[in-house]
Amino acid sequence: MSRYIHNLISQGEHQQLDFKFQVNDSRKIARTLVAFANTDGGKLLIGVKDNGVIAGVRTEEEYHMIEAAAGMYCKPEIHFAFRPWNIDGKQVLEIDVPALKVKPAFVLTEQDRWMAYVRVGDQNILATPLQIKLWKRQNSEQGTVIKYSDNERILLSYLTTHPFITLSKFSRMADLPRYKAENILVNLMSAGLVEMGQNEHHVWFRLSEAGQEEGRE
Numbered sequence: 001m002s003r004y005i006h007n008l009i010s011q012g013e014h015q016q017l018d019f020k021f022q023v024n025d026s027r028k029i030a031r032t033l034v035a036f037a038n039t040d041g042g043k044l045l046i047g048v049k050d051n052g053v054i055a056g057v058r059t060e061e062e063y064h065m066i067e068a069a070a071g072m073y074c075k076p077e078i079h080f081a082f083r084p085w086n087i088d089g090k091q092v093l094e095i096d097v098p099a100l101k102v103k104p105a106f107v108l109t110e111q112d113r114w115m116a117y118v119r120v121g122d123q124n125i126l127a128t129p130l131q132i133k134l135w136k137r138q139n140s141e142q143g144t145v146i147k148y149s150d151n152e153r154i155l156l157s158y159l160t161t162h163p164f165i166t167l168s169k170f171s172r173m174a175d176l177p178r179y180k181a182e183n184i185l186v187n188l189m190s191a192g193l194v195e196m197g198q199n200e201h202h203v204w205f206r207l208s209e210a211g212q213e214e215g216r217e
Contacts, residue, residue, distance in 0.1 A: 002087045005094070008045060009052045013122035016042035021049045023062040023069075027110060030073035033066075034107040035117040035124035036097040037078050042119060046093035056090030066095060073108045103135045120198055128203055130167065130182050130196070137190050151176060151184055156193070156207070164197070164204040 013019055016036070023029050023046055036042035046066070047057040057063075063082070070078040081096040104127060106114035116127040151174045158165055158173065165173075171181040185205055188194040195208045 002085070005045070005054075005085050005087055005092055008043065009048060009054070012052065013050070015119050015121055016040055018042065018044050018122065019048040019050055019052070020044060020046045021055055022046070022058065023065045026065045026069040027073050027108065029066055030069035030078075030107045031117055031124050033070055033078040033080065033095075033097055034074055034105045035119040037074075037100045037105045038103050038116060038127065039099065039119040041097055041099035044093075044095035044097070046095065047090065048092060054087050054090050054092060056087075057093055063093060066093075075106045075108070075114055078105060102139055104132060118198075120200070123200060125198065125200055128198070130185065130203070133182060133186050134189055134196075137186055150174075151180075152188070155184065155188070159194070159205075159207045160212075164206045166202070166204055170205075 008017060009019070011017055018032055018036075020029070020032075029044075032044060036044075044066075046062055047055055049055055066080075066082075070080060078097060080098075083094045083096075085092045085094060104116040106116050109115050116132060117124045118127050118131065119125075154174050155165070155170055158170075167178065167181055167185065170176075170185070171178050174181060174184075176184075185194060185196075189196060189205075192208055194205050197204050197206060
């Protein structure tokens with residue numbers, strides 16, 4: 001039975017797996033729960049160090065802190081599956097967080113602000129305002145109608161010959177205010193023609209597979 005946990009640990013931390021040596025701050029663990037829920041879901045292994053060494057959970061209080069994190073510091077409450085494992089006499093807690101069908105979820109920060117996070121690689125990153133706009137659009141009952149004005153054509157034409165574009169570059173190229181450039185990108189992402197990539201410092205946009213197909217037609 002322990003092979004399952006050892007196999008998980010051997011993967012290292014990634015977009016759907018995070019290790020926590022201990023839980024001593026419900027707000028911090030809430031950030032990870034929200035980031036998983038806002039992305040593709042994921043697993044938390046409590047009692048495992050960042051380097052994969054199994055240290056074991058020291059007290060039952062750690063589970064209660066995760067419960068508190070999910071209920072008190074997440075909006076909506078994050079529902080998770082829980083399973084304890086005994087690995088060579090040390091207890092590891094497996095926390096399984098599903099992806100939300102309706103996003104986003106928010107976490108209450110130390111500054112008493114509700115903020116949304118996403119999971120990128122092995123990091124929890126603050127969601128951009130444009131990402132939140134996209135979620136709202138996806139949750140809307142209204143469909144997205146794409147009107148191919150010069151601005152859309154400028155963007156799609158650029159992306160057929162370049163791997164990516166930033167919001168600021170598109171705004172300058174099309175001579176558009178930032179919010180109008182954001183709206184065009186949200187429309188094209190909602191239609192599945194453009195997708196967003198990001199890391200801790202940068203956000204960029206590229207053609208999706210569907211967008212590449214359309215560009216070839």
